[in-house]
Amino acid sequence: MKKMLALLFAISTVSVCAQTKKIDKIIKKDHSVIEATVSKISDKSIEYVFSGETLVNSLDVSQIVRIEFANGRKQNFNSAPAEAPSPKPIAESVSKSASPEVQILKPNTIAVLPAPFVNSENLSSSEEMAKFAQSDIYNKLVAKLTNIFPLVVQDVRTTNSLLRKAGIDYKNIDETPIEDLQRILGVDNILAAKVSYSLKTMQTSTGFGSTNAKVEDHKIKGTDFSSANSTTSSLYDYNVYFDFYKNTSKIYTETRSPVFKTKDAWMDSISYLLKRCPIYKK
Incomplete structure (x- = not known):
């Protein structure tokens, strides 16, 4: 009887020990x-086996914070717990390849954007003319700094350099929100212009002549000559679009078509619109 009780006590002790055996976490x-029981650790992964199984499982160490072994030892991994990604400060309309x-x-700084110069008939545009128009507006503002005080104008080199770093040029600048442009350029005022035009040609002709005649022996004798010249002139039909933003709000917007059809007539429209912009003080 005593032997039976000792055997039962031994079996129960082994069972309790098995139930309370610690495993790795x-x-x-x-x-x-x-x-589970960790069986192998490498630089890239760990291997472990669940209790009562023989299947070896693998886990990338980038997913692990630490391992608490059954013997009490702890091993931490360098990778910090994953955090939610920070919101992007610039809208995704800006080129994804740019940073x-x-x-x-x-404060109180104006950035003059490149002014797209577009042929309305075939929608072709010119980078040279876009920058030329930008420089023309910039020079007009700088020449009238006393009339726009306390505002100052950001140098066009600085403006264009920051735009280029952000992946923005004269072709896609219309697609970029003003609030993004202000953060990219670091200004609170933006002047955005655009010039659309169509080209027509007109040909004119001028002529003159002379005839001298007299009668000799019942016959008409004399000289007859004439001359004609033709000239071809180009006529430009412009539409100038002018927008001014302050702290992301559009405070002035106008469109003007110059009266004259000369090649540089758009410059007169720019001057006209600048003088009527709310920033201009006489």
Whole structure:
């Protein structure tokens, strides 16, 4: 009887020990815990086996915060727990390949954007003319700094350099929100212009002549000559679009077509619109 009781006590002791046996704990970045026996650790992964199984499982170490072994030892992994990605400061309309930096805001500063110069008949555009128009507007503003005080004008080289770093040029500048442009350029005022035009040709002719005649022996004798010239002139039909933004709000917008049809007539329209913009003081 005593032998039977001793045997039962031994079996129950082994059973209790088996139930209370500690196993390894794998703590993941998502705060979940895997209780299993870790069998192998490498630089890239760990291998573990669940209790009562023989199947070897693998887990990338980038998913692990630490391992708490059954013997009490702990092993931490360098990778910090995953965090939610920070919101992008610039809208995705800006080129995805670019990494635009948000500039420190310079109060009371105007940035003049490249002014798209578009042929309305075939929609072709010119980078040279876009920058030429931008420079023309910039020069007109700089020449009248006393009339726009306390505002100052950002140098066009700075403006174009920041736009290029952000992947923006004269072709896609109309697609970029003003609030993004202000953060990219670090200004609180933006002047955006656009010139649309169509070209026509007109040909004119002029002529003159002379005839001298007299009668000799019942016959008409004399000289007859004439001359004609033709000239071809180009006529430009312009539409100038002018928008001014302050702190992302459009405070002035106008469209003007110059009266004259000369090649440089758009410049007169720019001057006219600048003088009527709310920033201009007489």
